[in-house]
Amino acid sequence: MMKFNYNILTVALVVTATACATASSETTAKAEPVADTGPSAIEKAELSKRDYLTPPVNFEIKPRPKDKNEFPKFVDYLLEVMHPRSEAEMVGDAEMMAKYKGVHNIDSIVIAAPGFPADITMKQYEEYMEHFRENQFTSMSVTVSNGSDKSVEEVFDRIETFNKYISDNSDRYHQIKSVADFDIALKAGKLAQFYNFQSMNAFGGEISNIEKYYNLGLRTANFTYNQDNIWGGGTVSNEDGSNDGVTDLGKQAINEMNRVGMVVDCSHSSDQTCFDAASITSRPMIMSHSNNATLQPIGRNNSDKAMKAVAATGGAICINFIGGFLNPQGMARPMDIAKHIEYVGNISGREHVCAGSDFVYNYAGTLMWILNNPDAFPESMGYASPSHMGMPGEIWGVVRALEEIYGWNENEIKGLLGGNLIRVYKANWQ
Structure with missing residues (x-):
C-alpha cells in the first residue's frame, strides 16, 4: 500500500505539471518562450513531502569520550543514530531498482574482507553479501588492508584465503580480474568481487610486491590512510597545512601500477597527493570514497581542485x-x-562521478577499534562522531533524488551506478 501511495503521488505530480503546461501553452500561444527556472513554489512544497527530502528528527550530538570506560556506552549510542531512513521510507526504492534491473551496480569501496577490520567474521560477511543481493548490486571492490596490518605476509594470507573462499563458493561468487568478468558475473547472476588497499603500507616498501598483489586480484590502491607515509601525504596534510604530496617512492609505485594495470586511488590522501598523482599517472585514476570539502570542510574531504x-x-x-x-x-x-x-558532477562532469558507500558491516567492533586508535582516526576528521552510516542500499534513494530533483537522465544514472567505473577499470586493467 505504501508503494501504491507513493506511485499515486508521483503520477499526480506529473499529471498536474503536464496539465498546467498544456493549459499555459493554449492560453499564451503567442507569448515568448520563458526560461525554465526549476520547480515552482507549489511544486517544491509537494516535492518536500517525499521521504528522501523530509529530514529526520535531529539526533543529539554527544562528544567523543576519551575515557576508555565510557567507550561501550558511546558505541551503543552511535549504533542508535546510524540509520538514515526507516524501512517504510525505503519502500519507494523498489521502483528505481526495477527501472535499473540488469544494469551494472558497483560499490567502489566495501569493508567486508573476513578478518579485517576489527575481525569481521565469515558469518558477518555472508550477512553483508545478502544486503548487496537484496539491493541489486552486481559487483564490489573489497578492502583487504588499510595499512594497519602486522605484516605484509598477513595481507598475502588474507587475500589467498579470501580467493579460496570465493572459488569454493563459485555458485554464488565470482572474482573479477578482467573487465570482461563484470559481464560474465552479471549474466551468471553471481555477486562479483575484486580487491583494494586503502594504504600502500601493505606493499611493504617493495615495488615488486605490486605485481604480486595484482596477480592475486588487487585492482586499486591508494597511498595512505590519513597519515603521511613513505608513499605520500595523507589527509592530515589537508588539516595541518603541511601539504605533503607524492614521494619519490610513491612516484615509482604509480609508474609500476600503470605498468601492471592497477588503478591509482587518492582517497584518504592530501589534495597535494591527488594533484601530484594526477600529473604523474598515464592512466585514469580514482577517488574511491571521497566527499567534497566545499560542502563539508573537514580534512578528510578533498577540494574542488583535487x-x-x-x-x-x-x-x-x-x-x-x-x-x-x-x-x-x-x-x-x-x-x-x-x-x-x-x-x-557540476564541477567535473557527471561522467566522472560514482558511489563508494564505505560502510563497515562490523560497525560496533570497528568503532571500538577507532576509539582506541585516535591518532589513526582523528575526531577532527569525523571518525566516531555521531553520524548516519548509509548502507550501500541507500543508492536507490539517491537515484530517485538525482532523477526527480536534479534531472539526471538514465544514461547518467547508469554511469553513476557502474559505467563510469568500468570505463576507468578498462583503461587500466591488463
Missing part, C-alpha cells in the same frame, strides 16, 4: 555515504548524498 585533477585524467570520484563526511549535521539521507554527487 577532484577536478582526478577527473581530468579520465578518472572518477566516488561519494561515500557517511554523514560526518557529508555535512556538519552528520546526515546521510538520500538528498545529503545526492547533493555531493550533483556538486561533483
Whole structure:
C-alpha cells in the first residue's frame, strides 16, 4: 500500500505539471518562450513531502569520550543514530531498482574482507553479501588492508584465503580480474568481487610486491590512510597545512601500477597527493570514497581542485555515504548524498562521478577499534562522531533524488551506478 501511495503521488505530480503546461501553452500561444527556472513554489512544497527530502528528527550530538570506560556506552549510542531512513521510507526504492534491473551496480569501496577490520567474521560477511543481493548490486571492490596490518605476509594470507573462499563458493561468487568478468558475473547472476588497499603500507616498501598483489586480484590502491607515509601525504596534510604530496617512492609505485594495470586511488590522501598523482599517472585514476570539502570542510574531504585533477585524467570520484563526511549535521539521507554527487558532477562532469558507500558491516567492533586508535582516526576528521552510516542500499534513494530533483537522465544514472567505473577499470586493467 505504501508503494501504491507513493506511485499515486508521483503520477499526480506529473499529471498536474503536464496539465498546467498544456493549459499555459493554449492560453499564451503567442507569448515568448520563458526560461525554465526549476520547480515552482507549489511544486517544491509537494516535492518536500517525499521521504528522501523530509529530514529526520535531529539526533543529539554527544562528544567523543576519551575515557576508555565510557567507550561501550558511546558505541551503543552511535549504533542508535546510524540509520538514515526507516524501512517504510525505503519502500519507494523498489521502483528505481526495477527501472535499473540488469544494469551494472558497483560499490567502489566495501569493508567486508573476513578478518579485517576489527575481525569481521565469515558469518558477518555472508550477512553483508545478502544486503548487496537484496539491493541489486552486481559487483564490489573489497578492502583487504588499510595499512594497519602486522605484516605484509598477513595481507598475502588474507587475500589467498579470501580467493579460496570465493572459488569454493563459485555458485554464488565470482572474482573479477578482467573487465570482461563484470559481464560474465552479471549474466551468471553471481555477486562479483575484486580487491583494494586503502594504504600502500601493505606493499611493504617493495615495488615488486605490486605485481604480486595484482596477480592475486588487487585492482586499486591508494597511498595512505590519513597519515603521511613513505608513499605520500595523507589527509592530515589537508588539516595541518603541511601539504605533503607524492614521494619519490610513491612516484615509482604509480609508474609500476600503470605498468601492471592497477588503478591509482587518492582517497584518504592530501589534495597535494591527488594533484601530484594526477600529473604523474598515464592512466585514469580514482577517488574511491571521497566527499567534497566545499560542502563539508573537514580534512578528510578533498577540494574542488583535487577532484577536478582526478577527473581530468579520465578518472572518477566516488561519494561515500557517511554523514560526518557529508555535512556538519552528520546526515546521510538520500538528498545529503545526492547533493555531493550533483556538486561533483557540476564541477567535473557527471561522467566522472560514482558511489563508494564505505560502510563497515562490523560497525560496533570497528568503532571500538577507532576509539582506541585516535591518532589513526582523528575526531577532527569525523571518525566516531555521531553520524548516519548509509548502507550501500541507500543508492536507490539517491537515484530517485538525482532523477526527480536534479534531472539526471538514465544514461547518467547508469554511469553513476557502474559505467563510469568500468570505463576507468578498462583503461587500466591488463
